[in-house]
Amino acid sequence: MNYQFIDVKLEGRLTIITLQRPESHNALNFGAHEELQHAFDNFASDSEQWVAIITGSGAKAFCAGHDLKQQASDANLGTPANGFGGLTSRFDMNKPVIAAVNGVAMGGGFELALACDIIIASHNAVFALPEAKVGLAALAGGMQRLPSLIGLKRSMGMLLTGRQVNASEGLQLGFVNEVVEGDVMEAARRWASDILACSPLSVRATKAAVMRSLDVSVSQALTEQWGYPQVQEMLNSQDAIEGPKAFSEKRLPMWVGH
Incomplete structure (x- = not known):
């Protein structure tokens, strides 16, 4: 697939996906959604790719959500089968994905970041779910993921008002892992490198077990984890x-991923 609205680069075991609509604050139109769906399909199925980073081009925005100009003229502007940006409803993604938030992350853009496993934010990053202000709602996981991360009252304070949260407050609230003054991609690559130093099968088994345990009791999760395909693999x-x-041999492991 020839990408027009995103860029995909492979750096060893690392996939880097960059949104390429800076003139629209990297808001996603229909074509961008389809391209992201394809890119994440490729990442998920490629046994040689172990970690992904998603970021935005330019210095102002990670992703401003749906392209509202297109949506205003086309009420049927939807999302792919796997959700906003091809990721927010991709519940079988057991490989880790890092969001390198380099600026504004609004609406679906914030939901796209929330669907990632780790969020690294530049000091000028801003997060919000302002859908209620435009007659919509955060239907791409924001209403579910944000409360699970920061609690009911804090999340309702954001969801019902659409108020903006800066990077340092996001770190304090708990949905941001690190705030950086310099190059956010440098920090994201550092996190990716730390993950790549671990066994990819251990990483995937860990993510699968953690995500499945969110909806069940600890005792049930402890029992069921032994049957997860990722754990058995x-x-x-x-x-x-x-x-x-x-x-035991006091050397670095040579992971093969099988």
């Missing part, structure tokens, strides 16, 4: 042998 892998062996 990890336990039966060469990496499960390589990790302890490398530790």
